[in-house]
Amino acid sequence: MSVDTAGATKQESEVAHEAERRRTFAVISHPDAGKSTLTEALALHAAAISSAGAVHGKGDRKGVTSDWMDMEQDRGISITSAALRIDYDGRVLNLLDTPGHADFSEDTYRVLSAVDCAIMLLDSAKGLEPQTLKLFDVCRARKMPVITFVNKWDRPGREPLELLDEIEQRIGLRPTPLNWPVGIAGDFRGLVDRTSGTYTKMTRTPGGAQKAIEEVLDADRAAEVELDAWEQAQEEIELLEALGADFDHESFMAGESSPVLFGAALSNFGVGQLLDTIVDRAPAPSAKADDKEKPREVEKPFSGQVFKMQANMDKNHRDRMAFVRVSSGRFDRGMVLTHAPTGRPFATKYTQAVFGSDRSTIDTAYPGDVIALVNAHSLAVGDTLYDGPKVSFPPIPSFAPEHFVVARAVDAGKYKQFQRGIAQLDAEGVVQVLTSDVRGEQAPVLAAVGPLQFDVVKHRMEQEFRSPIEASPLEYSVARRTDAESAPTLHALSGAEVLRRRSDGELLVLVHNKWRLRVIERDNPSLFMEALLAGGVDEGE
Template sequence: MFNINHKQELNKRRTFAIISHPDAGKTTITEKMLFFGKAIRSSGTIKGRGSGKYAKSDWMNIEKERGISVTTSVMQFTYKNILINLLDTPGHQDFSEDTYRILTAVDCCIVVIDAAKGVEERTKKLIDVTRIHNTPIITFINKLDRDSREPIEILDEIEKKLELSCIPITWPISCGKNFKGVYHIHDKIIYSYKNRALNKNFFLDFRDVYSSSNKLVKNYLGTDLSRHIHQELELIINIYPEFDNKKFLKGSLTPVFFGSALGNLGIDHLLSGLIRWAPSPLYRRSNKRIVKPEEKKFTGFVFKIQANMDLKHRDRIAFMRIVSGQYTQGMKLRHVRTKKNIIVSDAFSFLAGDRLSIKKSYPGDVIGIHNHGTIKIGDTFTQGEDLKFIGIPSFAPEIFRCIFLSNPLQQKKLIKGLIQLSEEGAVQVFRPITNNKLILGAIGVLQFDVVIARLKIEYSVNAIYKEVNVILARWIASKNDYSIKNFLNKHSAYLGYDSSNSLIYLAPSNANLKIVMEQNPDIFFEKTREQ
């Protein structure tokens, strides 16, 4: 009985992330998906400062103030009887490390591309990360209601820059002020865009687009546009092969949808494609074996920690992707890293900042459990087996700042706040061996602004940051304990510890790092490390 029910639960789940270059419309698409899933009652322009109306996925105060997404939001909703776990990733490039870790917890990605800008730099970097796991990718080309590039040109760019074979599922009918809608190649339907004179969409073969028998269509499109669309569709249908689900699941082929998230056209097509083609929960690799979702015993891994989701209670939530088995309220789990058993009396599902207590969850689901400072990103939980899921990275920071207090008496509160914020993984805290400074490391400058703002709002700590003479950081490792001890004695002025007490070299220049690496061939200087 367990197996039948378990299989049914797996089949009705999809877990995916939305990724894009900043300002491609990713958060708007998230909002529309929640609307179609009836998780929210209204949608529309979602980032108006001063309007009091914000994106559901942007729940932090700084996100509302600046109109940007700076942390990953987890949302669960139902669409056409399919349970969807949606992870809306930070769009801003300064928060890429959070996004990279999120991609380890999903089974599919939707990549959003601005129709006017095409493939941008951050999009390419994110796609490179998905290739590590061969993650299936669905593409949505957004903002067709604005002046755009030629659709074929965008598809060519995707194939060249992202090395993905494109299969258009829908096709735009003009763009900008002349945008009339999309033709659904698979369903053979024209979906009109904001035309009050039309009470229905049109079901027709593309050959009928330019046909005297379809007067309503010709009146809507006009003779010239009808002829142009007819010729364009004939070309598209002939040059692009049919959708191949096997190639899609291997991550080498992407179905492409066109539309306007703001104009509410194309999101339902995207969702329908997702639940039709995206895989149900997939296996994950551990240090001992492959763990399959069909297995009876529970396993899961923590890919994100968020402090102060509830400011009244100052709580910390660990986000866990369930890999196998099922969660039931009050179950006992083994925290593999600490070798301790815990009773999970309460777990949550999410709608961004809102949470709902749950009694059962299955593979593919993301649940939140309370963290009292013992759980870290990358931790594995099981029903007794000592294994660890692999492939959850931590990256060396690229920018560094020293943090100072306005009031020295707040030192304890500062350290508490920094420890909790660093647990989230967006910023790293280093303690130099030779002094009492606190150095913050991050991927982008904006992360420091977020830390300062959150210290003030969430911990009542007033702090500022200043530049520090650190350019690069590398974790130190060696097969020889003596080499580490000798290295520490020689270079203590440039060494510190991170929040996990791992030794790290804080280089003042590229030249300095190069020389030290040449002088110490038995020392490994690592850019990344497993959590």
């Protein structure tokens, strides 16, 4: 064996070992289910932060670590995804926090393309909600394993068996609880581990800013302390056993069953058990299919895909950061990679790990890790970077926009800032920017999944680019992909307009509503109009 081959084999072995240590996952939920609070509670239990602050904190209590944007802190919602890297129990956990609001589904979809597992967070009182269902459909389409965490058990809510039945009936996912609550929702006493049978009694710390105090009791002592609540929990656990609701690794990995845990993120109840489940049950990074459907093994030379762009995270440095999920190989800061779309070299001198708004230089990364490349002006969402033999991963699809406005600079003297800001927000995927020769570059059409995206655009254009805009709504609600042959005819029709997507040059036809679209399709069957991605599945009528 040659020295080079021996060296390569050694590095491949190192990469395989490090990949096995990684767990890369996202938290998905409906708004207000407690997603950002859970993100921070996980970081607290992994000792990555010293105290937790609720999103809607009182007094001088700080906001969540992952919400770094001014608008997020002001409104108490997550607008953009955040990457948190946590070391825990010999593992490296890459937690990608995502926006819960439906208006920011496209950002969440991009994040789901970069993870190996999802935590589906449910409100104990509300169960499965519309946005949760929408995001679960994305996970199902990707055959992604899903761990379910029933949150807010310290507040009044539904019966646990009722929630399990809803999961199975509505989304066809077989629930397999790993633990079981003692005490009804709103009277949360503790959790029974279904594997060991041990009972962990929990006591909330003042304000929930620290880990909950845990006391492990055997069954006899638990029965003495919890009385009727313990007896009821045991009866329900016996029913689960009779139903065969036991964890099965194969069906979990196939996306057919979901391990379920109960807890309360704000009180830090059950969060440690969730962390242990992620370490023990969630999958490590594995081979990813390239655009030719050929698997790229994790031991191969470096490759990664940009899943998110973000500018101006640091107010003191107006930079542009590309978040890259490492798919294969070892990354070393300073290595020169190849940008797949152009074939040009890309230097990686400035590479960072991001923990909410905090940054630190990262020198080495492995499959499953997320690296942030600074001043990545030549990169865009979906781009592949690689070392060695050429590889390119499939692009990340865009959602079908449903809301449209015409943007114009309020101050004509700041047109350059206007152009720069619109181009930056388009590159980040905050909105889709559409242009046409008729409207011109000074009046681009902004297309969004939800109207809150336009609020983000207005805020950032004024605060970051110093070019306030006015946004005039357009009476369109449907977008379809079209081609150069059909475009002139479609553009001439009443209630329709053809524009070009700035990011990739693709032609889109905008139509007033679905009824007008049906008429156009009926009267012009030869014209090309193709549905776009909507909520993770192909858009239908």
